[in-house]
Amino acid sequence: MNAALRFPRMETRGVAVALLGTGVVGAALLRLLATPAASDVHLVGVADSRRQLCGVRGLVPAHARDALARTGAARDDALLCRALDASGVAERVIVDATASEQVAASHARWLASGYHVVSANKAAAGGGLSAWRALQRAIALGRTRYGDAATVGAGLPALATVRRLRACGDRLVALDGVFSGSLSWLFNRFDGSRPFSALVREARERGLTEPDPRHDLAGADVARKLLILARAAGWPLDVDDVEVEGLVPPALQAGGVPTFLDRLSEMDDALEDWRRYAEARGNVLRFLARLDDGGAARVGLAEVAATHPAARLVGADNLFSLTTERYRTSPLVIQGPGAGPDVTAQALLGDLLAIGQGSGFA
Ligand SMILES: NC(=O)c1ccc[n+]([C@@H]2O[C@H](COP(=O)([O-])OP(=O)(O)OC[C@H]3O[C@@H](n4cnc5c(N)ncnc54)[C@H](OP(=O)(O)O)[C@@H]3O)[C@@H](O)[C@H]2O)c1
Numbered sequence: 001m002n003a004a005l006r007f008p009r010m011e012t013r014g015v016a017v018a019l020l021g022t023g024v025v026g027a028a029l030l031r032l033l034a035t036p037a038a039s040d041v042h043l044v045g046v047a048d049s050r051r052q053l054c055g056v057r058g059l060v061p062a063h064a065r066d067a068l069a070r071t072g073a074a075r076d077d078a079l080l081c082r083a084l085d086a087s088g089v090a091e092r093v094i095v096d097a098t099a100s101e102q103v104a105a106s107h108a109r110w111l112a113s114g115y116h117v118v119s120a121n122k123a124a125a126g127g128g129l130s131a132w133r134a135l136q137r138a139i140a141l142g143r144t145r146y147g148d149a150a151t152v153g154a155g156l157p158a159l160a161t162v163r164r165l166r167a168c169g170d171r172l173v174a175l176d177g178v179f180s181g182s183l184s185w186l187f188n189r190f191d192g193s194r195p196f197s198a199l200v201r202e203a204r205e206r207g208l209t210e211p212d213p214r215h216d217l218a219g220a221d222v223a224r225k226l227l228i229l230a231r232a233a234g235w236p237l238d239v240d241d242v243e244v245e246g247l248v249p250p251a252l253q254a255g256g257v258p259t260f261l262d263r264l265s266e267m268d269d270a271l272e273d274w275r276r277y278a279e280a281r282g283n284v285l286r287f288l289a290r291l292d293d294g295g296a297a298r299v300g301l302a303e304v305a306a307t308h309p310a311a312r313l314v315g316a317d318n319l320f321s322l323t324t325e326r327y328r329t330s331p332l333v334i335q336g337p338g339a340g341p342d343v344t345a346q347a348l349l350g351d352l353l354a355i356g357q358g359s360g361f362a
Pocket residue numbers: 020021022023024025026047048049050097098099100102103120121122150151154338339340341344
């Protein structure tokens with residue numbers, strides 16, 4: 001018998017889960033699902049881009065990846081949904097731990113059909129405004145829930161705080177911060193002792209950036225997080241409303257990763273000049289996301305004063321600084337690790353548990 005299918009029994013309480021994506025985040029979630037904290041989470045399906053495995057009576061999380069690799073069948077979302085239906089568990093959840101636009105495009109359909117969605121994938125909630133509006137309509141139609149804690153700050157309570165303040169009648173006046181762990185790490189270390197290109201190479205070797213660092217340096221991922229936060233705060237911004245000033249010069253935007261890495265030092269002089277100019281005025285450079293009163297949204301490199309909370313960041317920490325009507329004299333600041341598989345998986349688990357308990361997302 002397949003070890004992944006030897007699950008003792010199924011319960012009708014808790015949540016039944018089909019997990020899409022068994023990469024860095026998906027694998028970390030499977031490790032968490034094997035712990036007592038997840039005893040009410042019943043894994044009935046697991047999939048990567050090519051294969052899937054269903055087990056109506058439950059899959060053993062610790063063996064699910066191996067079993068998928070050995071005995072996985074062709075991908076078919078309908079069969080995963082059928083496994084959720086057949087589980088007998090009332091709350092059925094599809095977890096998206098992919099970066100796939102195609103998977104994200106199915107979120108609204110699943111939500112409208114009665115499946116909750118818990119996502120680390122920002123493509124739906126942080127994409128075009130019409131797609132985000134479709135998600136909201138689907139949630140209402142299907143009476144379902146959309147767990148998105150992992151999409152911003154890897155589970156730091158940024159979204160939950162924005163929603164809580166809004167529910168209490170507070171109004172977001174401005175928002176700024178550092179929403180990318182890799183860009184935080186790069187600029188926290190960019191002090192003139194090493195060229196920027198050397199820092200990018202080290203960050204890539206440490207796994208802090210994407211395999212193609214341009215995906216981090218372009219700022220698009222930060223813009224998606226800003227959109228998700230702004231919408232949660234009641235500011236329905238579209239993609240074009242966010243001005244994104246990425247760091248990759250036009251000459252380095254095309255071509256493969258090896259070529260980009262070879263030519264990376266072409267970025268050094270301009271960034272070092274800017275750094276020195278900022279330093280001479282007592283400031284530092286940080287890659288900031290900003291939303292101002294009036295709706296102006298911008299993502300890009302900025303000078304901040306040494307007294308700004310972003311100037312004191314360490315490691316790859318994220319920072320969210322919220323100015324609201326009731327937090328006006330001094331902003332409410334949330335800071336901490338905003339990336340990493342374990343904290344991201346924990347954010348997914350937190351949303352799963354909240355759905356199982358019928359409670360609010362923390
Ligand atoms: N890593 C972090 O610290 C972090 C933090 C916050 C949020 N996130 C977000 O979490 C998501 C996953 O990140 P990751 O680092 O785990 O990525 P990853 O290691 O590249 O894993 C992606 C997984 O998605 C699978 N996949 C792709 N298309 C699929 C499809 N159509 N159906 C089912 N599975 C599919 C891939 O399968 P194959 O292996 O077959 O291609 C792979 O297993 C991304 O949206 C990322 O932005 C990551």
